[in-house]
Amino acid sequence: MQVLRELLEAHLADSARAWLVEALRAEGPERERAFALAPRRVGTQALAWRAEDQLRVDSIVPGLRLYGLSCDQALRMLLLATLPEEAQAPAALRLWAGAENEEAVAIVRALPLLADAAAVEPLARQALRSNVVPLFAAAAQHNPFPERHFEGAAWNQMVLKALFVGCELWRIQGLDRRRNAALVAMVVDYAQERWAAGRAVPAELWRCALAQGELPLAALERGLASDDAHEADHAALALAEADDPAAQDLLAARDPARAAAIAAGTLAWRQEEEVCRPCV
Amino acid sequence: MRLIDPHIHCSARTTDDYEAMAAAGIVAVVEPAFWSGQPRSNVGSFIDSFASLVGWERFRASQFGIRHYCCMGLNAKEANDEALADEVLDILPRFAAKSGVVAIGEIGFDEQTPAEERAFRVQIAMARDWDMPIVVHSPHRDKLGGTLRSMDILAEMGVDETMVIMDHNTEQTVEVVLERGYWCGFTLYPRTKMGNERMVAVVQRYGSERIIINSSADWGVSDPLAVPKTARLMIERGIAQEAVDTVCYRNPLAALGHNGEMREQDWLEPEAIDQRRLFAGSTVLRGQEPRVDEG
Incomplete structure (x- = not known):
């Protein structure tokens, strides 16, 4: 070094x-x-x-x-x-x-x-x-x-706790690479707990709500309908990235503006690598 | 009015206390290492309590907008377990160097045994060699005798008087301590030692030079608001604001700010002072921000 x-x-x-x-x-x-x-x-x-x-x-x-x-x-x-x-x-x-x-x-x-x-x-x-x-x-x-x-359980606990303490998820290296079904279940449970309590859902939660073969479509739909624009952005990005045409159909039907923004590249996930540029 | 409590055992206090202290004007506290009310049985207990003074407790105070500093040392009572005392003296060097440590203390005499004197001398030498201030606990029993004996040892070892707070003084000891040139600390306990009214009388008689007041609030009957209450009482009794500021703010800062760990900028310009707090932007909690509730 x-x-x-x-x-x-x-x-x-x-x-x-x-x-x-x-x-x-x-x-x-x-x-x-x-x-x-x-x-x-x-x-x-x-x-x-x-x-x-x-x-x-x-x-x-x-x-x-x-x-x-x-x-x-x-x-x-x-x-x-x-x-x-x-x-x-x-x-x-x-x-x-x-x-x-x-x-x-x-x-x-x-x-x-x-x-x-x-x-x-x-x-x-x-x-x-x-x-x-x-x-x-x-x-x-x-x-x-x-x-x-x-290993998986430690990773998932870290991501979930980051949501709890308000640490931004996009700053976690490998956030998208390490998506997994157990984490999808955990974050959807967490969203439902927040809804039940009448509290806001952390926007970035939706970035973890997809994995190979896992797509909580109803929950993402509710996230997309959020009053919080940031949260709706994240739900839209998750739907756009999902490996399932039903997700893209849903996005196009419910929020054509966000679908277009994602297609045009003006709406995208923040990437951890952006801090490699000085003076961020 | 900005106030400093230069001797308080915050680890034994509640978050209600921190909130009340901040609301009453306390911007900074100094927590000397202390005993736990019962003797510790092994050096690991000291390591953990020392670590807490620079770690969790410091963070906890910051969540309520209070800057927390500490003193490291082996207290007089526990110096009497000589084998354990040696182990504690061995770990002191690395803890005394840590950020947030402003002095060696509280050290001194309890029963005035040879074992206490040995630990006192070893720690005085450490403080002298590292150019750190010393907070001296004067004994509850034979206070005058113990105070004189402490000052004699300090003088014999060539310690600069302005580097020492002689603490827990009474009307009986104030003159000898001031005469010899030491900082003269008073502890305001609700029922014992100095009461607030007596403290006002001391300042009226001796002035504000080198006088310091503190709560020494701990797990016993004590008042974490002793400094603000006494400051207000002094104003009510007609002591000049300037003198009150000297006793309750400028003197403790001068006495304990020597190594640069405790600086006025820490609370006057809290955000500009520490670039690391910008790390990860909004995720870093500061005292003035709302708490994040878990679960």
Whole structure:
């Protein structure tokens, strides 16, 4: 992750750069203290990067995002990722015990960089159990780890909880690739629970309401009729994408304007990759 | 009026307290590490409670618009379990370096045993080496003697007086603490230690310089609104607003803002200060936003 180090060093005055060199050489308790002190030594400002930096990162760890990274997070990720491979997971587990929220966020963002994914997978699962929204978001959003390493039930719990805590689903990598029948059933149940309680349905829920051989047509029809334009957009997009002519017929009959917008490409899902462009 | 409660054990308080504190003008709190009302049996309990001070409790306070900072330390009572005390002193270095930690504390004497003195000295040396302020708990029994002994040890170890809050003072100790140049903290308990009226009299007599007040509210009978109530009483009794601001806001900020963790901008410009809070845009909760109900 030389690129991460270069981007970080570009922010630092000489004294902080000298400290960084020492920190990355340190071992044991001294390295752990450097991990804790990172915000005070290198600052919490956003890391500056260009599109080509993101391309370099992607070529090493596909899906790893520079978006939203701060200098202290970058340093903490480097402190873990530059350890010998066999030392990475034990260090992450040790630092996790007693981590404050920002440290935990940095550890979760570093997970895709670590060699032994199976050993650190429980940390991603713990982050997703958290009620600290930034920590949940760091694991669920713009992070390639869940798509690559989570089995189905863990994946579905993450998506459902993202709806509960109000984390945008389009920021989850692999959201469309990992659609599955069990998730369709869960989100439709959730929509029905919300309707029964007279409460709004989160618009993005409909993006998960289709899978191979699964199409809750009646529920999508109700979503399409929502007063919330954003929700109707999402139901329309799901109907348009469904592998069933009945869905497209329904969309064309009930909402020809949205059907036309989708055909013209002016209405489309937001893609996670859009954050690969700087300054989003 | 913006107020700081520089000594409150929020972990033992309810969300109603946080709401009332924010409504009464408290913008920031400092929570010293403390005992749990009963002794902990192993170092893991300390790790978890220290982690909570910089983790969950900090987040919880932020949900009510209050900035939360803490002090790390081994308290006097639990210093008497010497084997466990050694283990706790071993983990202190990595916790003291964490974000949100403004001082070492509360440390000092309870029964004034040799074991307490040993832990006190080790932690004073840590604070001195790391250039961190110290919050000293003065004992409930033999208060004057314990206060003098604490200050003697601090002086012997070469600690700068302006880096120390001598806490839980009374009319009996205020003069010796001020004379020696330390910050002089007063804890406003509803029925014991200092009452609000007595506190007003102290400020009338000694002025506002280096005087700090706090609630030390915890799981016992205590009042998380002690600072705002006393601030208002001082105004009613004719103490100048300027002096009240000094005692209830500027002094705690000066005494505990040394390492830059607690900064006025944290509450005056909450959104500009932390770029990371922009991460994932609208999904990140801030204190001033509505809570998200789960289920």
